[in-house]
Amino acid sequence: MKPDWGKRLEELRTERGWDKKEVSAMLGFTQNVYGQYERQYRTPPLETLMRIADLYGSSLDYIAYGEEKRRRRPVDDLEKLRELLLHFEDEGIEQPFILDLDRWYELEKEDLEELRQRFEEIYQKAVSEKGK
Template sequence: MKGLGQRLENLRERSDYKQKEISALLGFTTNVYGMYEREERTPSLETLVKLADFFHVSVDYLLRGKEYHPSEELPTDILDLKRLLKLYRNNGIENPSILRVEDLNSLSASDLAFLDKMVKLYLDKDKVAKK
């Protein structure tokens, strides 16, 4: 867990604690926290959770040095759908028909192609009008 010790040290210094104080506050034996900072000892998962809670950061931050953002892990098409849903909701449409798969399942391939073409034509018309 390279870098964990440095992150712990930075968090401790920002919080204005001494190593022994954190050990005592979290119920560790004396100097255990210092061993974590020096990376002489690896904290258990339970201890990582305690440390993350204590410093108000995520375990992911302690381990990897960055906060976890689930949207970074999603494929582009899913991100596009999430953005589209947000666009609808921002415009007062909570449950758009175009995104309800159960409603679209009954459409044939030609119906779906027609629907897609109509949306594309409408969007293209809107782009031309704005020029």
């Protein structure tokens, strides 16, 4: 995440006229914890960041990097992401590499296309093996 992500949290909160205590109550944790996020004394885990982004109608990209326009993500997309996290957890992968945002932003378009092609190859292999 870029160094000023806490300021974006504060900006999103104040735009709505909420104080830290209100946001903390909405998210289910103490005012002190949320305040530490805004001051960047603590970094929220991904699941918490997702909840915060959803609460503010923002994207994770905007909160972490300030580069994407803030937009409302459809609930369906968040549910799909939660399902994906559960799938990784069910398969015994506790910290899915696929959610390491810092690494994803280091990849160029060609790298992403190569990953997409490789994923398709692996998927097709898995499907064909199940059909045997």
